[in-house]
Amino acid sequence: MNWKSGIVMEEFLWISSLMAVSLVCWWTDSSRLDLVRNISEIEGGDYGRPGLSHVTVASSLRDGFDEVEVWLQTFGPGTRTPIHRHACEEVFVVLKGGGTLYLAAASSSDDRPGTPVGFPIGSNTTFRIPVNDVHQVWNTDEEQDLQFVVVISRPPVKVYTYQDWNTKHAEAKLMFPYHWDRNFFTP
Amino acid sequence: MNWKSGIVMEEFLWISSLMAVSLVCWWTDSSRLDLVRNISEIEGGDYGRPGLSHVTVASSLRDGFDEVEVWLQTFGPGTRTPIHRHACEEVFVVLKGGGTLYLAAASSSDDRPGTPVGFPIGSNTTFRIPVNDVHQVWNTDEEQDLQFVVVISRPPVKVYTYQDWNTKHAEAKLMFPYHWDRNFFTP
Numbered sequence: 001m002n003w004k005s006g007i008v009m010e011e012f013l014w015i016s017s018l019m020a021v022s023l024v025c026w027w028t029d030s031s032r033l034d035l036v037r038n039i040s041e042i043e044g045g046d047y048g049r050p051g052l053s054h055v056t057v058a059s060s061l062r063d064g065f066d067e068v069e070v071w072l073q074t075f076g077p078g079t080r081t082p083i084h085r086h087a088c089e090e091v092f093v094v095l096k097g098g099g100t101l102y103l104a105a106a107s108s109s110d111d112r113p114g115t116p117v118g119f120p121i122g123s124n125t126t127f128r129i130p131v132n133d134v135h136q137v138w139n140t141d142e143e144q145d146l147q148f149v150v151v152i153s154r155p156p157v158k159v160y161t162y163q164d165w166n167t168k169h170a171e172a173k174l175m176f177p178y179h180w181d182r183n184f185f186t187p
Numbered sequence: 188m189n190w191k192s193g194i195v196m197e198e199f200l201w202i203s204s205l206m207a208v209s210l211v212c213w214w215t216d217s218s219r220l221d222l223v224r225n226i227s228e229i230e231g232g233d234y235g236r237p238g239l240s241h242v243t244v245a246s247s248l249r250d251g252f253d254e255v256e257v258w259l260q261t262f263g264p265g266t267r268t269p270i271h272r273h274a275c276e277e278v279f280v281v282l283k284g285g286g287t288l289y290l291a292a293a294s295s296s297d298d299r300p301g302t303p304v305g306f307p308i309g310s311n312t313t314f315r316i317p318v319n320d321v322h323q324v325w326n327t328d329e330e331q332d333l334q335f336v337v338v339i340s341r342p343p344v345k346v347y348t349y350q351d352w353n354t355k356h357a358e359a360k361l362m363f364p365y366h367w368d369r370n371f372f373t374p
Contacts, residue, residue, distance in 0.1 A: 036288065036306045036314040039280070057313045058278040058338075067276045067340035068255055070313070089254045091245040093226070093336055095282070101223065119223045126244045126257070127223040149280055151245075151338050153254035 034063070039072060047179035051079030051139075054180055060155030061177070061184035069155035071180075075099065075146040080138035083113070083162040085172065088154040090129040092137070097146035098122035099139040104165065106132045112168045121146075134162060134169075156181045221250070226259060234366035238266030238326075241367055247342030248364070248371035256342035258367075262286065262333040267325035270300070270349040272359065275341040277316040279324070284333035285309035286326040291352060293319045299355045308333075321349060321356075343368045 044055035056062065058070040075097075085106075101121050104113035113134035121127055121137075129135050139146035160172035177185040231242035240261040243249065247256050262284075272293075288308050291300035300321035308314055308324075316322050326333035347359035364372040 035290065035317075036308055036312055039311050039313055042313075057280060058315060063315070065276055065278075065315075068278060068338050070278050070280065070338055072280070089252055091252075091255060091257050093244060093257065093259070103222065121223055124226050125223055126226055126229075128245060128250070128252075130222075149336050151255050151257055153340070 044072075045180075049079065049179075051076030056180050057149075059181075059184065061181050065155060067153065067155075069152050069157070071150040071152075073148055073150055075137070075139035077139055077142050077144065079146075081136050082159075083134060083136045083165060083167075084159050085132050085134045085162075086152070086157055086159050087132050088152050088157065089131060090153075091151045092121070092127050092129075093149045093151075094121055094123055094125050094127075095147045095149065096123050097139065097144040098141050099137065099146045101127055102136040102138065103129070104134045105130070106134070111170070113162065113165050116165055134165075156185070231259075232367075236266065236366075238263030243367050244336075246368075246371065248368050252342060254340065254342075256339050256344070258337040258339075260335055260337055262324070262326035264326055264329050264331065266333075268323050269346075270321060270323045270352060270354075272319050272321045272347050272349075272356075273339070273344055274319050275339050275344065276318060277340075278338045279308070279314050279316075280336045280338075281308055281310055281312050281314075282334045282336065283310050284326065284331040285328050286324065286333045288314055289323040289325065290316070291321045292317070293321070298357070300349065300352050303352055321352075343372070 039055060039057060042055050042057065044053060046052045047054055053074040055072045056069065057072050058065055058068065060066070060069050083102075099121055101119045102116040103119065104116040116134070116136070119127065156176075157178050159175040159178050160169075161175055162172050226242060226244060229242050229244065231240060233239045234241055242259045243256065244259050245252055245255065245257040247253065270289075286308055288306040289303040290306065291303040303321070303323070306314065343363075344365050346362045346365050347356075348362055349359050
């Protein structure tokens with residue numbers, strides 16, 4: 001090896017080291033950056049439900065959460081969830097607006113939900129859905145948006161939907177992966 | 188039994204039935220009522236940390252949640268958490284204000300957290316704390332309150348606090364039950 005190729009080799013090693021260090025820094029930064037996210041920059045949508053704005057703030061399938069998932073949802077006037085149930089804990093924190101929670105308590109002797117009870121919900125209230133109780137959240141206000149943070153356990157959510165309150169539990173339809181999980185689901 | 192005592196007995200049975208029905212309705216209502224709660228009416232406090240307003244919105248020990256717990260916290264300017272870690276998933280949704288998340292990634296080769304990295308947090312951001320990473324949340328803004336919804340898994344929380352970033356992991360102090368859980372804890 002002459003002195004010229006020696007210098008070339010030295011430069012090559014130096015540049016390689018620099019690239020390796022940059023790569024480590026980049027990796028470190030990018031793995032850190034997703035710790036803090038701007039919610040406005042997280043992709044969301046209406047997922048086929050007119051009047052809905054859903055953002056999965058913390059996702060099981062996308063972000064690797066094993067135990068909790070957090071959603072930010074806004075319902076325009078008249079917008080409602082399907083009648084549904086899921087075998088997880090669920091907590092809502094209402095940030096603005098108002099509406100109605102319809103809930104039919106689960107009973108092992110009934111083969112269908114039956115007529116639900118309506119509970120008014122509003123800004124600065126919190127409500128919870130008992131595991132497997134059939135429920136529906138509805139923005140019954142005619143003007144204001146209804147917005148809440150939703151927390152669920154046991155993600156990703158497995159939703160059983162009911163055509164109406166007289167649909168038999170056995171005939172509820174499993175939706176899995178749920179609409180907003182589909183892009184991140186690998187069978 | 189003469190006709191008078193027959194009427195008295197009939198009235199007694201009728202009134203008893205009415206009372207029983209009322210009792211069932213009352214029980215049903217009161218067990219339903221706690222599904223929806225006004226957050227302003229849930230007892231909270233500063234729990235010995237000046238500048239803190241903490242409300243346990245959904246509680247493991249108080250409400251019987253097994254898998255998630257939800258807090259609403261407001262930090263006045265300068266208010267901060269202790270330097271701490273916990274073996275659960277944790278997600279923050281920032282509602283208003285700004286501040287800094289300090290975080291030292293867990294590494295099995297280190298016996299202490301060491302110098303943390305600071306991440307700016309602000310309104311409409313979300314951030315997560317990796318399980319067991321040592322961290323501190325600080326309202327570094329000099330004027331505004333910092334408010335967020337906090338979600339944890341595996342409640343009730345078991346917090347290990349550090350005197351400073353050079354405290355050894357082995358010397359971190361277990362706080363259990365944590366301040367806001369003490370009133371609801373039965374050994």
